Amino acid sequence: MTDKEYIPPKVWKWEGESGGTWASTNRPIAGATHEKELPKGDNPLQLYSMATPNGVKVTVMLEELLALGFEGAEYDAYMISISDGDQFGSGFVEVNPNSKIPALMDYSTEKPTRIFESGSILLYLAEKFGALLPKDPADRAECLSWLFWQMGSAPYLGGGFGHFYNYAPEKIEYCIDRFAMEAKRQLDVLDRHLADNQFMCGDEYTVADIAIWPWYGVLTFNTLYNAAEFLDTASYKHLNRWALEIQKRPAVQRGRIVNRSWGEPEEQLIERHSASDIDEKMSS
DSSP: OOSSOOOOOSSOOOOSOOOSTTGGGOOSOOSOSBOOOOOOOSSSEEEEEOSSHHHHHHHHHHHHHHHTTOGGGOEEEEEOOGGGTGGGBHHHHHHOTTOOSOEEEEOSSSSOEEEESHHHHHHHHHHHHTOSSOSSHHHHHHHHHHHHHHHHHHHIIIIIIIIIIIISSSOOHHHHHHHHHHHHHHHHHHHHHHTSOSBTBBTBOOHHHHHHIIIIIHHHHOOGGGHHHHTTGGGOHHHHHHHHHHHTOHHHHHHTTBTOOSSSGGGOBSOBSSHHHHHHHHHO
């Protein structure tokens, strides 16, 4: 607790940065802050992203589609550095007015198609190529339920727990406890479900697994900031089994390094324009 209790004003006003890691990129208004065109490659799909969990969802999805033989899933991936404010460039805002990564342009359609929000991109690609989404109506409903569960739950894990545990300018016990409780509840939801299912939708690997793994799967073995230890992720044995199984997939290993600028050198691929870009990086 602070010495002085905060009393909210009748009308909140933005009075500048509030501190914390992402303070310089947070603002209460939308729209572009500067003019900057987006680059465009030769492939049908143009991805503008960064290897955060939401970005990894899409690159893994694209690599899985390519592994299945869908040549139309070839893509160029350009880095959008959110710490540098690239998401507020005019070209990116035209693709995603919400200024969040990832964003995708599909130039294979008669009229170029923009898709933003990671879950929407996964669903668009699954329907476009007819893959990684169950055909049976009941199974499809189950898959979409878990896909949208992830979209609704992850903000509590990242923006809630992750923010107050690691990025906030000061440690606030109430906030950390509140979101740690919710994070562990979500981990328990997954662990109980995966006790009876190989993947999120039974025996079939789908977009639900691709959406959930970069957030909750990676958390189980990620030692960064000691969050896994703090949340005791090792105790969720069924979730850990699933996470390691997904991690071993070649397409997952390929997709997770795209648009990545941190970690070991062999895990960093700022831009991707062909399969050989990843091949060269992973063999170095």
